[in-house]
Amino acid sequence: MRRSSTFARQVLLVRVGRRDGAAVPGTDLVTPDHRYADRQRLRYGRLDTDIEVVRPVSPALAPAAPVDDESSAMSIPLLPGERTAARRVKFALVNACTLSSLMLGMLAIFLAMRGDVQIAAICLIACVAFDGLDGALARKLGVASPFGAQMDSLADMCSFGLAAPVVVYASLAGSVPPAAAAVSCALVAACAAIRLARFNVSPKDGRFFCGVPTTMAAAVLALTVAIGVPVPGLVMVAGVALLAFAMVSSFPYAKLARLLKLPPWLWLAPVIGALVDIRLTFALVVVGYLVSGPLLWLHQRRTA
Numbered sequence: 001m002r003r004s005s006t007f008a009r010q011v012l013l014v015r016v017g018r019r020d021g022a023a024v025p026g027t028d029l030v031t032p033d034h035r036y037a038d039r040q041r042l043r044y045g046r047l048d049t050d051i052e053v054v055r056p057v058s059p060a061l062a063p064a065a066p067v068d069d070e071s072s073a074m075s076i077p078l079l080p081g082e083r084t085a086a087r088r089v090k091f092a093l094v095n096a097c098t099l100s101s102l103m104l105g106m107l108a109i110f111l112a113m114r115g116d117v118q119i120a121a122i123c124l125i126a127c128v129a130f131d132g133l134d135g136a137l138a139r140k141l142g143v144a145s146p147f148g149a150q151m152d153s154l155a156d157m158c159s160f161g162l163a164a165p166v167v168v169y170a171s172l173a174g175s176v177p178p179a180a181a182a183v184s185c186a187l188v189a190a191c192a193a194i195r196l197a198r199f200n201v202s203p204k205d206g207r208f209f210c211g212v213p214t215t216m217a218a219a220v221l222a223l224t225v226a227i228g229v230p231v232p233g234l235v236m237v238a239g240v241a242l243l244a245f246a247m248v249s250s251f252p253y254a255k256l257a258r259l260l261k262l263p264p265w266l267w268l269a270p271v272i273g274a275l276v277d278i279r280l281t282f283a284l285v286v287v288g289y290l291v292s293g294p295l296l297w298l299h300q301r302r303t304a
Contacts, residue, residue, distance in 0.1 A: 097134035105159030124222035160218035161192030175233035208252035251293030
């Protein structure tokens with residue numbers, strides 16, 4: 001057993017002691033005994049070369065790819081195309097509108113915390129105006145970019161996904177149980193995040209929105225608080241939750257540009273109704289727009 005295991009110990013690189021000498025310094029291999037040299041050559045073949053140390057390699061670790069310092073140091077420009085001074089000024093103007101919407105959303109949160117809910121709702125309406133302005137300016141000035149799209153999405157989440165629910169929660173304080181108001185407002189924040197993320201990765205339709213846009217939902221909530229729609233608190237909570245679910249629904253809702261192409265006589269009823277009772281007219285218009293989504297969905301399924 002001792003003679004037959006000498007070579008196996010050398011292959012496994014196990015340091016073993018010898019009776020007639022010590023191991024050779026600087027190596028883990030033991031010099032084979034000269035008495036067994038001939039027997040090893042006959043049994044295992046000719047051993048004229050030294051045994052090289054083989055390091056174990058884990059199969060779970062793939063070899064690391066070489067890193068190109070030049071390619072990793074390159075950065076993607078925020079403004080694609082020609083980088084002239086005029087285009088940079090236009091790009092800065094568009095992003096200033098986006099940041100203005102973000103700052104107004106923060107201001108609305110601070111005002112709502114102080115109890116000035118109507119002024120906070122007016123700030124949200126200004127957020128909606130700046131949100132529509134930055135996109136229109138970017139397309140008109142020719143400075144639309146992926147950076148601007150992501151910046152607009154983050155600003156919308158702050159202004160419409162967070163500030164709007166906070167303002168609504170502050171307006172419901174004292175009229176409904178705090179837990180019910182918190183749940184409905186939290187649904188608005190969660191559904192706004194899902195809606196914005198889905199919008200960034202979904203193909204765009206030039207005619208309809210897939211679900212109620214976050215900007216329109218925030219505008220409805222802000223106008224409801226600003227004009228003080230006279231509805232019971234629990235009805236308001238249910239309406240906020242319904243609007244939140246409408247944002248993440250798959251119902252088609254017409255875009256504003258498509259609504260503007262309607263016959264002029266259809267706009268007479270809302271205008272006259274606003275002169276008589278603006279609150280009731282606003283509530284009827286909102287309900288009609290929310291109902292239009294399921295009706296369009298049913299019409300598309302029947303004609304498909």
